Structures are given as structure tokens and as C-alpha cells.
Amino acid sequence: MSATTLSAPLAGARPVPNKWLVTVSVTFGTLMGAIDSSIVNVALPQIRGAVGATVQEITWITTGFVIATVIVMPLTAFLGRLFGQKRVYMASLVLFLAGSALCGVASSLPELVLFRALQGFGAGALQPTEQAILRQTFPPKEQGMAMALFGMAVMVGPAIGPTLGGYIVDNYHWSWIFFINLPVGALGLFMVWQFVQEPEDIRAANAAAAADQRRNLDWLGIALLAVGLAALQFFLEEGQQEDWFQSRLIVAAAAVAVVGLALFVWRELTARAPAVNLRLFKDPVFTSGTLVGAVMFSILMASMFLLPLFMQELLGFTAMQSGLALMPRVLVMMAVTPIVGRLYGRVSARLLIGVGVLLVAYGAFAVSHVTLATSAAGITHAILVQGVGFSFLFVPLTTVALSNVPRMRLADATGLNSLLRQVGASVGLAVFATLLSRYGVHARAAVASHLTIERPEVQGRLAQLAAGFQQRGFDAVAAHEAALRALDGIVRRQAMVLAFEKVLLLTGLLFLCVLPLLFFLKAKRGPGEPVHVEMEM
CATH class of the missing domain: 1.20.1250.20 (MFS general substrate transporter like domains)
Structure with a gap:
């Protein structure tokens, strides 16, 4: 075999990304998403006064975010196969930042709930995509360290959210709990674009799977997943306030969740190209x-x-x-x-x-x-x-x-x-x-x-x-x-x-x-x- 043959693949090969730069890059989005799951709670009294909502109505700010997040999480791999993991992460981060900016300027409760849901749709894909990227970037013997770095963002985020939110609310306007995401997220977006590269074997496997997915798009599975998880999360978030099964609305949500998720499981186990791999x-x-x-x-x-x-x-x-x-x-x-x-x-x-x-x-x-x-x-x-x-x-x-x-x-x-x-x-x-x-x-x-x-x-x-x-x-x-x-x-x-x-x-x-x-x-x-x-x- 000639030297020219040996060097040909190397000439077109991508440089190996620095694992620590990759880690820092993808952690920005995950940390912000984790913080935003709890930071809003301490500002609810101020937000309630600003938008003229009741105590029960204002909880929809949190409920809408969480429902949107859980719907997207299991679809992350499906989206990654269609568009690529890096693109999905960057698009999700852009969506999260757009939702943050809109939440900061919202003037009514419906606007705030809608924009928080937009934030949630963006945040939902960040954690699983970062986890997959880190597992694919670090060598097998360093997988524990990769998950340690991921775990620090996931666990520490909700813990520091109330403290950070309390400081912002005590010293600034409540909208800054959303605006603070913008410079941090912009830096994270730039670093992901610059330093994160999708491994060639993952790109090739996703391309092959995407062709089959496009021919057999699992719209029914996605719809059942969205309905089932949204009903389940509504049941969990609002059940306590409505006295659980004393409320017809909560009973209906529980029934929809059970039926929707049962049909979803059946669909994913029988579909040719399931949106979520339950196997x-x-x-x-x-x-x-x-x-x-x-x-x-x-x-x-x-x-x-x-x-x-x-x-x-x-x-x-x-x-x-x-x-x-x-x-x-x-x-x-x-x-x-x-x-x-x-x-x-x-x-x-x-x-x-x-x-x-x-x-x-x-x-x-x-x-x-x-x-x-x-x-x-x-x-x-x-x-x-x-x-x-x-x-x-x-x-x-x-x-x-x-x-x-x-x-x-x-x-x-x-x-x-x-x-x-x-x-x-x-x-x-x-x-x-x-x-x-x-x-x-x-x-x-x-x-x-x-x-x-x-x-x-x-x-x-x-x-x-x-x-x-x-x-x-x-x-x-x-x-x-x-x-x-x-x-x-x-x-x-x-x-x-x-x-x-x-x-x-x-x-x-x-x-x-x-x-x-x-x-x-x-x-x-x-x-x-x-x-x-x-x-x-």
C-alpha cells in the first residue's frame, strides 16, 4: 500500500476535538435549563403582581415549562437522526434564548405561559443531547469523569436557582431572571458552533437511520407521546391544588395519561421506525x-x-x-x-x-x-x-x-x-x-x-x-x-x-x-x- 493511499483518509479527517472545550461548550445550555426549572419559583409573587394573575393561575408558568420539557426529552434522538446532534443542540439553545428574551418582556399571563413553554421546548433537548455528546467524546476509561461533569450541571442547577433568583428579585426587576440567560447562552452557542464536532460514525449511522425515518415518519407515536406526557405532567403539577381525584379535570387528565401512554407504548413496539426506542x-x-x-x-x-x-x-x-x-x-x-x-x-x-x-x-x-x-x-x-x-x-x-x-x-x-x-x-x-x-x-x-x-x-x-x-x-x-x-x-x-x-x-x-x-x-x-x-x- 502506497504512502499516498495511507495519507488520503488523513487529509480529509476532522481534527479530534478537545474534550474539555466540548464539555464547557455543551454545559452552558444544560446549566441554564436546570437553573430555570427552579429560579422562577422565588419570583412568582412579583410576577403575579405584574401580570395580574391569581395564585392558582401563576403556577401555569412552571407547569407550561415542565410539560414542554418532558415532551421533547424522549424525542431528542429522533430529532438528532433527522438533523444531526449538533444542530439539534444549537437550535434548542436558540429556542431557549428566544423564549428567555420574550419572557422578560411579557406583559400578560397568557404571553408568559406561552413563552415559558417555548423555553421548555428548547430546554428539553439540552440535557440528553449533552449527555450523549459527552459519552461519545470521552474515551471509555473516562466515562465516569464525563458523567461527573454532566452531573454537576444537572444537580447544581436546581440547587442554586432559588438563591440566584432571590438575589435578582431582591436587587433588580424580576425580568432579569430571564435576561441573564442571554449573554451566557450566546457564549455557549458560539462555543458549541466552534468546538463541538459530531463523530463520523454517529453521523453515518444517523444518516442511514434518518432515511428510514423519513420514509416511515411516526406521527402517531409522536402525537400519543405528546398527549400522554402532557396529561401526566398536568396531573402531577396541578393535582395537589385541585385536591386530586376530587376534581373532574384531574380525573380526566389521569385517564388521558394512562390511555395515551399505553397506546404510545403499543405504537412504539410495533412501528417500523419508532420515534422513541423503548426496546x-x-x-x-x-x-x-x-x-x-x-x-x-x-x-x-x-x-x-x-x-x-x-x-x-x-x-x-x-x-x-x-x-x-x-x-x-x-x-x-x-x-x-x-x-x-x-x-x-x-x-x-x-x-x-x-x-x-x-x-x-x-x-x-x-x-x-x-x-x-x-x-x-x-x-x-x-x-x-x-x-x-x-x-x-x-x-x-x-x-x-x-x-x-x-x-x-x-x-x-x-x-x-x-x-x-x-x-x-x-x-x-x-x-x-x-x-x-x-x-x-x-x-x-x-x-x-x-x-x-x-x-x-x-x-x-x-x-x-x-x-x-x-x-x-x-x-x-x-x-x-x-x-x-x-x-x-x-x-x-x-x-x-x-x-x-x-x-x-x-x-x-x-x-x-x-x-x-x-x-x-x-x-x-x-x-x-x-x-x-x-x-x-
């Missing part, structure tokens, strides 16, 4: 890893919801103060996640995940002892332990779940993996918010049953409260009525403390239930990958 769930490693990840995100999102709520509602913290109190968990996750990424491949994935499960459960047990006297420092120890636990979970879970997936199917797998994480987070928020409300009612009834006027302790407390009000200028009758209301307020607060304690403890106990799934997390060793020393369980 990936035949792999027990992928299935169990994805399910454990969904449970992990349900607990993570629940704790991110419960603790700030406890601090703000019962301890009197501002949104900014509660965000700063939870910041140590974010910092420890940022510090530990890269270390776990390096450990992956040297230590059993199941051992790392098992340690993570135990740490998160212990943190939940520790934080379940909160009281009205608990300070921010009193919560720090527990959330630091949980932060370490989440770091030990995310990297090996995400890496091992995709370990048996063929390289050409990574985009399909990451889309499904991201979807289950998002649905898990929504389920966690819905379930624990409902339990918190119901436990609060039960605890209040239990505490109030002991407050009878015949008890000397109750009489003494009422007399003490009434005397305090009389010193402020109340007459005897008004002071007595004010004392009764004050005592009722004390009962409500103590009941909510008991409800928080019970729910926080339950998060840890439920998390321990995923330990049996670790039996299935035994990945095959890929070419060039170090041998995993697996524990028999």
Missing part, C-alpha cells in the same frame, strides 16, 4: 439504573422543596437566606462529584451507589429532627451528608445505566434517562407536597385534642397570652379572643413541624427501598475500560 428497557442494567435515578431525583427535588419551605414558612427566613443556608450542600456536591468520577472504574459501581443511598438516607433521618428552634447551622450537617450521598449516586448511576447501550443508541438512551429523571422529580414533588398537607391536618387534630380548656396548662397559657395583649392596649374581651387566635397559631405551627419531620423521615426510608435494584447494576466491560470489581449482593 432499550429490555436491558436490566439500563432499566434499573434509570429507575434508581428517577427515585434519586424525586428525593432530591423533594428535599429542595421541603427544606426551603420549612425555613421560610416556619423559621421566617427570606428566599435568599434559605438559599444561602442550603448552599453548603451545593458546594460539597461540586467538590465531591469529580472525585467520584475518578473513583468510577476503580471501585464497584454498586458499592458507590450503595454508599450514596445510605448517606442520603442518614441525611434525611438527621434533618427530620428539625424544630422551631433549629438554626441554619443546625441543618448544615445533615444536608452536607446528603450532598456527598447525591454525588456518590449520580455519577455511577448515570454511567452504569448507559454502559451496555450501543454507541449509536446513546441519544435514545439519554433521552429516556432524562425523561424518567424529570418525571421522577415531578412525582416526588407531587407526592411529598400532598403528604405534607395531609400530615399537617392530622397532626393539628392530634395536638388540638390535648388542648381542652379544663386543663390547667391550657388555662395558664391563655392567661399569659391574654395578659400580654392587655399590656398592648387590648380590653379583656379582645385580649381573650386574641389569645385564642394566638394559641391556634401555635398549634398550627407545631403541627406543621411534626408534618415536616414525618415527611423528611419518609424520604429517607423510601430511598432505602431502592437497594434491591442494585443487584441488576452489573455492567459489562467495554473495550479499553478497566475491570469493575463488583460486589455480590
Whole structure:
């Protein structure tokens, strides 16, 4: 073979992209999408006043974003085959930035909901596309580090969102929670265009699959997916406010979700060129890893919801103060996640995940002892332990779940993996918010049953409260009525403390239930990958 023949392919070959530049480039969009899933929540009172919406109506700003996000996630691979992964990522980022700019100038609730949905359609493809790009860019022995970098964006984003949002709302106009995305996103868009290259084998495989897809476009599957997921997400987001199955609308949403998703599964298993490859769930490693990840995100999102709520509602913290109190968990996750990424491949994935499960459960047990006297420092120890636990979970879970997936199917797998994480987070928020409300009612009834006027302790407390009000200028009758209301307020607060304690403890106990799934997390060793020393369980 001549030297000319040998050099011919090399002359047209693309330069190998720098993996770290690729990582930084694709992380911008994912981080912004993750932050935007939570940053808006702290600004809802200001936004509600600006657009003249009720408390119930304003929740559609969040609901519309999440519904749009979950619809796009499983279709990421389908779009990537038709247009290319890099183009899909860039188009999604442009859509996200356009939605951000429009949200910042919206003047009515319908406009804001529509533009938030536009943001969600853009954000939905960013996470799974980044995950697939990183898996295809890093060599097999560095897959753990690739997923560690991805995990930092996915986990840290929702954690810093409320703090960043609180700072912006306290110091600037609420529209800046959207406008801040524009310069960061523009930089990310430029870096993706400049540094990210789609691997030739992926391009060739996508081109071949796209031809078959175009001949057999799965419009029915896409429609069933959109209807089923939109109904499911509406059910999860709005069920608590509508008292679940007491509402005909929620019952209808549940029925549409069940029927739509059942028909979607049937369609995808029988279609010639399915839009979503559900056959990936035949792999027990992928299935169990994805399910454990969904449970992990349900607990993570629940704790991110419960603790700030406890601090703000019962301890009197501002949104900014509660965000700063939870910041140590974010910092420890940022510090530990890269270390776990390096450990992956040297230590059993199941051992790392098992340690993570135990740490998160212990943190939940520790934080379940909160009281009205608990300070921010009193919560720090527990959330630091949980932060370490989440770091030990995310990297090996995400890496091992995709370990048996063929390289050409990574985009399909990451889309499904991201979807289950998002649905898990929504389920966690819905379930624990409902339990918190119901436990609060039960605890209040239990505490109030002991407050009878015949008890000397109750009489003494009422007399003490009434005397305090009389010193402020109340007459005897008004002071007595004010004392009764004050005592009722004390009962409500103590009941909510008991409800928080019970729910926080339950998060840890439920998390321990995923330990049996670790039996299935035994990945095959890929070419060039170090041998995993697996524990028999």
C-alpha cells in the first residue's frame, strides 16, 4: 500500500476535538435549563403582581415549562437522526434564548405561559443531547469523569436557582431572571458552533437511520407521546391544588395519561421506525439504573422543596437566606462529584451507589429532627451528608445505566434517562407536597385534642397570652379572643413541624427501598475500560 493511499483518509479527517472545550461548550445550555426549572419559583409573587394573575393561575408558568420539557426529552434522538446532534443542540439553545428574551418582556399571563413553554421546548433537548455528546467524546476509561461533569450541571442547577433568583428579585426587576440567560447562552452557542464536532460514525449511522425515518415518519407515536406526557405532567403539577381525584379535570387528565401512554407504548413496539426506542428497557442494567435515578431525583427535588419551605414558612427566613443556608450542600456536591468520577472504574459501581443511598438516607433521618428552634447551622450537617450521598449516586448511576447501550443508541438512551429523571422529580414533588398537607391536618387534630380548656396548662397559657395583649392596649374581651387566635397559631405551627419531620423521615426510608435494584447494576466491560470489581449482593 502506497504512502499516498495511507495519507488520503488523513487529509480529509476532522481534527479530534478537545474534550474539555466540548464539555464547557455543551454545559452552558444544560446549566441554564436546570437553573430555570427552579429560579422562577422565588419570583412568582412579583410576577403575579405584574401580570395580574391569581395564585392558582401563576403556577401555569412552571407547569407550561415542565410539560414542554418532558415532551421533547424522549424525542431528542429522533430529532438528532433527522438533523444531526449538533444542530439539534444549537437550535434548542436558540429556542431557549428566544423564549428567555420574550419572557422578560411579557406583559400578560397568557404571553408568559406561552413563552415559558417555548423555553421548555428548547430546554428539553439540552440535557440528553449533552449527555450523549459527552459519552461519545470521552474515551471509555473516562466515562465516569464525563458523567461527573454532566452531573454537576444537572444537580447544581436546581440547587442554586432559588438563591440566584432571590438575589435578582431582591436587587433588580424580576425580568432579569430571564435576561441573564442571554449573554451566557450566546457564549455557549458560539462555543458549541466552534468546538463541538459530531463523530463520523454517529453521523453515518444517523444518516442511514434518518432515511428510514423519513420514509416511515411516526406521527402517531409522536402525537400519543405528546398527549400522554402532557396529561401526566398536568396531573402531577396541578393535582395537589385541585385536591386530586376530587376534581373532574384531574380525573380526566389521569385517564388521558394512562390511555395515551399505553397506546404510545403499543405504537412504539410495533412501528417500523419508532420515534422513541423503548426496546432499550429490555436491558436490566439500563432499566434499573434509570429507575434508581428517577427515585434519586424525586428525593432530591423533594428535599429542595421541603427544606426551603420549612425555613421560610416556619423559621421566617427570606428566599435568599434559605438559599444561602442550603448552599453548603451545593458546594460539597461540586467538590465531591469529580472525585467520584475518578473513583468510577476503580471501585464497584454498586458499592458507590450503595454508599450514596445510605448517606442520603442518614441525611434525611438527621434533618427530620428539625424544630422551631433549629438554626441554619443546625441543618448544615445533615444536608452536607446528603450532598456527598447525591454525588456518590449520580455519577455511577448515570454511567452504569448507559454502559451496555450501543454507541449509536446513546441519544435514545439519554433521552429516556432524562425523561424518567424529570418525571421522577415531578412525582416526588407531587407526592411529598400532598403528604405534607395531609400530615399537617392530622397532626393539628392530634395536638388540638390535648388542648381542652379544663386543663390547667391550657388555662395558664391563655392567661399569659391574654395578659400580654392587655399590656398592648387590648380590653379583656379582645385580649381573650386574641389569645385564642394566638394559641391556634401555635398549634398550627407545631403541627406543621411534626408534618415536616414525618415527611423528611419518609424520604429517607423510601430511598432505602431502592437497594434491591442494585443487584441488576452489573455492567459489562467495554473495550479499553478497566475491570469493575463488583460486589455480590
